[in-house]
Amino acid sequence: MKVVTTSPAMQRVAELVDRVAATASNVLVLGESGTGKDATARLIHDRSPRRDRPFVKIDCAALPEELLESELFGYEKGAFTGASDSKRGRLEAADGGTLVLDEIASLIPSSQAKLLRVIEERRFERLGGKQPIEIDVRIIALANVDIKEAVRARAFRDDLYYRLAVVTIELPRLVDRFEDLPQLADDFVRQFASRSGRNGVRLSSEALDALSSYDFPGNVRELRNIIEHAVLMSSKDLIGVEGLPEYLRSAARLMQSRKTKPSLAELEAVYIREVLEHTRGNKTRAAEILGISRKNLYEKMRRYNIGKLSAKPIAKLGGSEFVVPGSEFEAHSEPGTLDPELS
Ligand SMILES: Nc1ncnc2c1ncn2[C@@H]1O[C@H](COP(=O)(O)OP(=O)(O)O)[C@@H](O)[C@H]1O
Ligand SMILES: [Mg+2]
Incomplete structure (x- = not known):
């Protein structure tokens, strides 16, 4: 993808993207809707040494709480009614690569706590599982700027916030x-x-x-x-x-x-x-x-x-x-944002 950076504001963003791409640090990308958060996450991955490893995305606002955790962490057979088989989650699917957590502010407190542990210990268990699974992922979290307000209001854990925001990239409005x-x-x-x-x-x-x-x-x-x-x-x-x-x-x-x-x-x-x-x-x-x-x-x-x-x-x-002929209007999903195995 090409990034247009004639403006001073975007030149700063482009510099940050390049600098952070070379590292394995977690990144928090902030910006209003439509400013290019998804696009920026993809760019960081594509310019990173992990570019040939998986790029996996999960939208924390799109799934109900229970589903979100099973999508993220996976589950063992019998973990809950309907878990007739074990399944790996997106965290595992992203091993060695990049995991993008979109709309991170929507995470409920218990999921926030679990995610914090994954980041701190670099391991986790599937739902209903006892076996710890080692994991190496770079997390890119996406959020609107009002996540800072959520941290102040204690709706979002500050310890998790700082773990995610090792580098913060704030995208300018158009x-x-x-x-x-x-x-x-x-x-x-x-x-x-x-x-x-x-x-x-x-x-x-x-x-x-x-x-x-x-x-x-x-x-x-x-x-x-x-x-x-x-x-x-x-x-x-x-x-x-x-x-x-x-x-x-x-x-x-x-x-x-x-x-x-x-x-x-x-x-x-x-x-x-x-x-x-x-x-x-x-x-x-x-x-x-x-x-x-x-x-x-x-x-x-x-x-x-x-x-x-x-x-x-x-x-x-x-x-x-x-009038929208053959409406292709909103939401184009960019290729490669989902692990094909999981979608
Ligand atoms: N710098 C950019 N150059 C070209 N297209 C962009 C750029 N940033 C965003 N876009 C396009 O704008 C749309 C919205 O970007 P997206 O990353 O989905 O925004 P957000 O996740 O912040 O809502 C997408 O279609 C994307 O391709
Ligand atoms: Mg988006």
């Missing part, structure tokens, strides 16, 4: 690394365009301006989704603002972000789109709101090349409704 935006956007455009065999697709400067005036609460993931959508929606090589979600291309933003003011026609097009989205494509209703005839509305839609957005909205992104 707005705090805006120097990287053009490059990131460009990379995503290339990536999605090449999937459909379209080379030479790029963002117009208006589209980039609109992106630059937005604050991306969903960070890099949101940018990626917006670009994926825009590439899908555009049939031309130059992606204009039409492909962007309404909340990015509203007239006000256009006015604010541009050095040269938009023309009346551009504003009209933006507003018509906005109203059509509001009426979910209902043109009679849209014409009423706009105070023009349906015929006039159709003419304007043709002139401004509007109409592709009038299908039924099926996904929500950042509060605005979106």
Whole structure:
């Protein structure tokens, strides 16, 4: 994976990644959702001497407590009702490699205590087992910054926190690394365009301006989704603002972000789109709101090349409704994040 590091904030992150990759220390990666925590964990593993060993991930928030422990530690036959066979857990699967614990703050106290013991003694037992199993894993824990608050409130053990946070990498929000935006956007455009065999697709400067005036609460993931959508929606090589979600291309933003003011026609097009989205494509209703005839509305839609957005909205992104053809929208699981044996 390539890391875009034009911004000073990301240059610091990249340096830390390289430095920690060479070691076997546990790492705590902090950041808001979509800032690239998973991606960073993968990068550390890929650049570490463990790169040819397993890379195993477990999401502590995704599984109910009992299941989480049996997934993590494995179990012996008869450990609980339904344990008709023994099974090794992800900890064992990660031996010699890297274990990523996503959403670490969701661990309940008893699991926190067990994990602390694994780190301190480098061994553990499967559930219902007596035989200690020696283990060599590098743990990369992922969390939102509010884990620090949980430690202060004693909801998360501080001794475990310090064992995990031998090195802490705090990922900046996308707005705090805006120097990287053009490059990131460009990379995503290339990536999605090449999937459909379209080379030479790029963002117009208006589209980039609109992106630059937005604050991306969903960070890099949101940018990626917006670009994926825009590439899908555009049939031309130059992606204009039409492909962007309404909340990015509203007239006000256009006015604010541009050095040269938009023309009346551009504003009209933006507003018509906005109203059509509001009426979910209902043109009679849209014409009423706009105070023009349906015929006039159709003419304007043709002139401004509007109409592709009038299908039924099926996904929500950042509060605005979106049409998602063949929805590949959220959660792309990166290859290799799960031990195939365990999934
Ligand atoms: N530095 C980066 N360069 C390119 N893509 C990135 C970068 N950081 C994150 N991404 C992409 O953004 C999305 C969200 O990243 P992810 O690591 O899942 O975030 P988090 O785990 O913090 O929620 C993923 O699709 C990932 O590929
Ligand atoms: Mg994640």
